[in-house]
Amino acid sequence: MTTREEFRGGTHMHVKKWFVAGVLMCALVLAGCQQSNVSDAAAGQAQETQTEQETPTDQKTQEEQPKNTVLRLAGGDTGLPNPFRHHPRGPGMAKMQLLYDSLLEKNEEGLIPWLAADWKMSEDGKVITFSLVEGAVWHDGEPLTAEDVVFTYEYYQKHPPVSNSLMADGGYIIESVKAPDSKTVQMTVRQPSATHLANIGFMRILPKHIWETVEDPAAYEGEDAVVGSGPFVMDSYNPQQGTYRFLAFQDYWGANPRVAAIEWVPVSDAVLAFENNEISLINASTDVLARYENQPDFTIDSKHSFHNYRLMMNMERRSEFQAIELRQALAYAIDREGLIEKVERGSGAIGSMGYIPEANKWYNPNVKQYDYDIEKAKALIGEASHTFSLIIGNDPKEVRIAELMKIDLDQVGITLNIESVDSKSRDEAVQKENYELALINTGGLGGDPDYLRVTYADEQATGLASTIPGYANEAINRLATVQRTEMDEAKRKELIDQLQEMIAEEVPMILLYGAVDNHLYRPAEYDGWMYRYDHNKTDHNKLSYLERNDQ
């Protein structure tokens, strides 16, 4: 009789073999299925990209480029692209601007005629007359007339769009708007200002025949909710996937679209997607640039982002900051070049203490420079030592900047206690003036220099940037108010130059540096990318997608 062990061993061996064989067979079968599925799918995918690739790589020059290029860009849900539904953050506004036209457009130099072929401003700056182009039509075929323009500006007063530059000093900047004939629009503003032309001219025109019956535009779900007069028509939008497809509008009145379609597709890793030819353009980080530099197949455009990190000082909470010596000392003591090297790997530009960055055409190169100089800083501070708390967001870059600043300032006897919170909390702390020092990255520095008034003058902020608590300077206040109503551009430039010099001398806020974007693309596939005088995110610019006849 076999022992228990043998008996057990026997059964075990028998069953074990059977079991293992079974498992192995299952694994083989599954792997086989997977392979065939995957190779099918992979082949399908390869074929897809193949046909897409064939079309673009055929072209060499701009004239020869047949109009069947399809641009693919990194997607993500930014809302329904009409003036009331796009998301406030992100490129939602840019998509909306492709579907809807404005009276004026912006190119590399400044404002150019768009829906308004011509415009005139009265002597006192209170009346602006626009003459509209011929042949402009809406996507649904209806003609665009002066009535649409009048309707738009009246509608925006009752129903503010998401991006609204028609409010100032607590009121609507337009007093009245009328259409003496079907091709002319006359606007009267409440108070003349040098900023009105650009602010009014860049708002998007709505079709009256669609919106005149809509009471709640933010909730409007009609089929025609994205009908505009722009060079592209929205063909598909899927909010969950974050995909959009825009097709070129065949009956567009103006410059022809250079591409047949623009598609925004979801992307998990931008560089990988770009490598795989899934998207046409990315903003590459410095780490991956080396791979693409000095290669004929790739072009890299390095442009200022028009953002700037700044160190804000709350002079109300810590009256030490009222002393100009301390502020200037801080400016000298921080190694800003070092910050760019270590945090951005060299892809940045030092901020001008006069606020306006060098990339902006209003920049004054004669403002006081604050090169990194520990000795000067020590001389200004003297024997005193200080301790301040610094509030920052939780972005890894901000943390690094704060740590590097802490090391720099330690050398001149200033101790920083760093407090890192999430960015919304930091934003709220800044707005409620609940901080001593704050590190924040804000944008919009490409725009009209009137933002100097908003930032430095002692008036109510309009939300562009928080005012500096506790700071008031008579000369700056006066100059900031005067420049606003100076209509002569040359004279205004002089005033803005002076203002920058004053600000740089006073240094009520430390401008650290602004990131430089590196736009990477394949010129053989598409090379229409352009950069506006006030905005360098090239995929946001309308003219990037159109044939240029204004150059």
Add this chain to the structure above:
Amino acid sequence: MIRRYVITFVFIVTVNFLIPRLMPGDPFLYLSVEDGQVNTSFSEEQTAYYRSYYGLDQSLLNQYIRYINNLMQGDLGTSIYHNVSVVSLLAARFPWTLALVLVSMTLSCLLGVLLGSLSVWFRNRRSDEILYTTMIILSEIPPYLAGAFLLYFMAAKWQWFPLSGGISPFNEFSLSNAGAYLKELLWYGALPVTTLVLTRLGGFYLITRNSLVMVFDKEYMKTAKGKGLTTARRLFRHALRNALPPILTRYFMSLGMVFGSAVLVENVFRYPGIGRLMQEAVMTRDYVLLQGVFLLMAVSVLLMNLLADLLSKKLDPRVS
């Protein structure tokens, strides 16, 4: 028992309402930019306008009453950031996450049970040890890391699977292409599911193994052996059945945790579920959406607990 669940539900609804409002940060304040972003900033007038539009300028009590009132009618409000009704947002995104979670949970459960049974079969042998160590290691890998790893090798390097998304862009479902659509869904979902399965597998394996080991030591198992039943029959017919309750309980309880991992995995693969939605809602302080998402998750977890309770009672009537 039902009363217990109802009380929990009411408590959850109230906490859901309070938490977003207690967080610092204002949904209408956009002061700072992130890289690659452009912000629209709101003036004071606009902020006041939006605040009253969303009823945020009323007292906390008024807001609460309004919230409960709407909830009774099935209205979860309008998202501040997305400008569409929360119900439509959730209805569009939740099925993706749910599918991901259910498929991966079921797969990891089945696989875990199988492997756990194997381990018990080969108890005290080399293969058991190897399996045990492998599973322990697997269970410790964070889902985000596993996902990134799979993304790099299987999607980017070897190109077996797509890099991102839930379905190929611009592919709409229709009855004519239902087969192809389903195939694509499986292909796009393969990597996210694999990631989640890998991270959950260890847990199921261990609990199956432990549960089975405990059962094997019971008297009735000796009886079964004495009766001369084969090992397979003993294992699968007798032992596993009795070991099932803790496994099933774990299955349903895990669903809550898996939602958390699913959020991370969705981010890695840009899968169109509620993971992204929740992350955005927190970042932008979208109170209305936050309430909706948390409520949905809480209700799901409660439901799963309820199912676990009912099922374990059915399987083993001795459980009170």
